Amino acid sequence: MNTNKLLGVGEVAQRSGVAVSTLHFYESKGLIQSSRNTGNQRRYHRSVLRRIAIIRIAQRAGISLAMIKEHLDTLPQSKITAEEWRVLSFEWHVMLNDRINNLLQLRDQMEGCIGCGCLSLEECPLRNPDDVVAEQGPGAQLLKDVSI
Numbered sequence: 001m002n003t004n005k006l007l008g009v010g011e012v013a014q015r016s017g018v019a020v021s022t023l024h025f026y027e028s029k030g031l032i033q034s035s036r037n038t039g040n041q042r043r044y045h046r047s048v049l050r051r052i053a054i055i056r057i058a059q060r061a062g063i064s065l066a067m068i069k070e071h072l073d074t075l076p077q078s079k080i081t082a083e084e085w086r087v088l089s090f091e092w093h094v095m096l097n098d099r100i101n102n103l104l105q106l107r108d109q110m111e112g113c114i115g116c117g118c119l120s121l122e123e124c125p126l127r128n129p130d131d132v133v134a135e136q137g138p139g140a141q142l143l144k145d146v147s148i
Helices: 009-016 020-028 048-060 065-073 084-116 129-137
Strands: 005-010 043-046
Touching: 005 009, 009 020, 009 043, 009 048, 020 043, 020 048, 020 129, 065 084
Parallel strands: none
Antiparallel strands: 005 043
């Protein structure tokens, strides 16, 4: 790395708006990388600021750190090309549209679910679409992996 492009941990924290401890946490999770100078102090390439911005925005959208890491692992730690950002953006666009559609469905159907008071979930479009849980047998069933 070119030393004139390296930033100390305090400067990265100030410029990115996250605490130093958050930077250390992100680094421990493999979301960002640093190098060490001769005094064993962390040094970050300026491109880390863009990665941190993406991490923070994705977290606010409810994307898990594991998923963020999975996507960021496809990109280099140094400067990222416009094509690389385009590919990542497209992948996230699809994922976010799916999440938005699920949230809209939940929002639009939740009121009916709260007001119905049913104890059987035979016709519930939120928790048991097409009565798929009936295949598991009678009585209360654990509703894992039933998609909205």
